Amino acid sequence: MLARVVRTFQTSRLLQLFIVTACIQGGVIISQFLIAPFVEPGVVGVVRSLETVLALVVLGGSLGMQSIAIRDTAACEHRTTQQAVLRQVFLLVLLTSSIVMLGIYAVHELILTTAISYYVFLTCGLVLVTNLLRVTTGFAQGVKAIHEIYLPLMFVTALGIVVHVVLTCYFGVQGWMAARYLTELSCLMAVWWRMRGYVVPALHLTSVKSGELRATGFSGLTINASLFVRLLVDSLPILMMTALHVKTDEIGFFGLASLSLVLGLLPLAIIAQRAIPDLVEALRNPSALRVEFKSLMKMMVLVSSAVAIALMGAAGGWLLFVGGKYETAAHYVLLLALSLPLKAVTLACGTMLVALRVFGLSLKVNILEGVLVAVILYVGIPTVAGWAGVVAYFAGTMLSLVFLLSAVKMRVASLEGEWDDATG
Known part of the structure; x- marks a missing residue:
């Protein structure tokens, strides 16, 4: 019976993709459910407001690069061109995430001084870490290497859920923020280690052609606009309740x-x-x-x-x-x-x-x-x-x-x- 289950996981790309998606997006969601019995509703409300704003700023820093990583690498036939795509999306994510993080700092210092804006400011580093994780998993899907990352990602995410619950129970919202950093960084390191044959060469960011970079950026901008509006609409109830x-x-x-x-x-x-x-x-x-x-x-x-x-x-x-x-x-x-x-x-x-x-x-x-x-x-x-x-x-x-x-x-x-x- 166990052998059959293992074979199913090893052969089903849909199941592996489901696990990876559930880990990247579902781990934080499950953690929010699990903290509810142990903390006051007010803490849950602050965490939900924080996560709603974080989802928007993370998407703003992504420039649609996860979709680009899937689409463009799937169209490449050679490993060198696949690495070139990953190098481009890494550089674009680095640039756009840095701009978003500077924007968060400016908004917090010059416009908003609320508790939520302060928490978003403290967690703005997740914009870069989370987007690097997502484009790497998207690249793994494009090169059909999901089987390489789903097990370590599942293990690290499970540990991260426990860390979220424990730290939030003891330290409240500050514990939640610390757990978010620990979990995202651990997931990124686990995925990069498994994909190091692609990631290490792609980190040579100076070997990028400016023309190709602009074309990739414009494509991602179109995709990101629709995704951002969709997420904003879904987030409006929480945002307006907070406002x-x-x-x-x-x-x-x-x-x-x-x-x-x-x-x-x-x-x-x-x-x-x-x-x-x-x-x-x-x-x-x-x-x-x-x-x-x-x-x-x-x-x-x-x-x-x-x-x-x-x-x-x-x-x-x-x-x-x-x-x-x-x-x-x-x-x-x-x-x-x-x-x-x-x-x-x-x-x-x-x-x-x-x-x-x-x-x-x-x-x-x-x-x-x-x-x-x-x-x-x-x-x-x-x-x-x-x-x-x-x-x-x-x-x-x-x-x-x-x-x-x-x-x-x-x-x-x-x-x-x-x-x-x-x-x-």
Whole structure:
């Protein structure tokens, strides 16, 4: 039995990719859940506010280089060109992360002097460390070397989760920040050690051609704009609650509920990432493309429904058998979980548009959704606090679903018309 499990891990690239993604993004999420029983809701609220802002600044410093690392290295046939790609993304991440870190320092010193801005200032080094970790794992995916890093990454992340809980219990938010640095640096060192044959030559940053660097930077900027707006929209409830001085306990309750959705979306994101090559291959045959899209949609809805049922079961069990100070968070989860199938359809449509090389539409829809969400939050937070976030989440998801699903249907119908004209 054990041998069969080991063979499954060794042969399944999807499972290995799931583990790597879960470690990089899920380790921090799981840690936030685990600290909740041991600290006050106010500490959870501060941690959620801090992590929400950190997610934005980390993405701002990435310049879309993780996607570039996956795409460009997968297109390279020789090891030297793969190392050249890694060298470019390393240099761009170093430059953009440094600019973001200087911006954080300037904002903290000249504009904001809140506790959250101080915590973000203290943890701004994570912008560089986290982005180096993500582009290296993206490079490993591009060169099909995920099998080299998933086990050490899983081991270090598990230790990091324990460190987060212990340090936060003893030292509060300061302990959380120390644990974040320790865990991210340990993960980066583990991955770099396993990928040292690629990483060490790529660290010769002076061997970069300026023209190629500019081209890579502009490509990453386009990708990053859409990702940043999407993350900003998802982060608006926490950001606006913090800006409107909602009690940190209430932010903690909604923060835990929103974390459950982030965790539930991880498998959906991995399924979507794996589906892109199949959709691209089917572009020349609209009938096959429609079949692939329906298959993707079906899988996304089934997985999201299963996750939603699991979340609702967990929240209901908490309310029935545990109760206590986090009952409000459980009520939020019961309702927010219902949005997961809707979110799955939206993500499937966005994946289809990427395969069709339609990039600008998703960015415009994300901006439109952000405006709607911001208005609902601004009006509702002073009256109903976290419940405004629930309403805004559903309204924004429905808006994106209608626009993106309509766009996909029109694009596929247009492709079928072009195909009929070409073969008619």
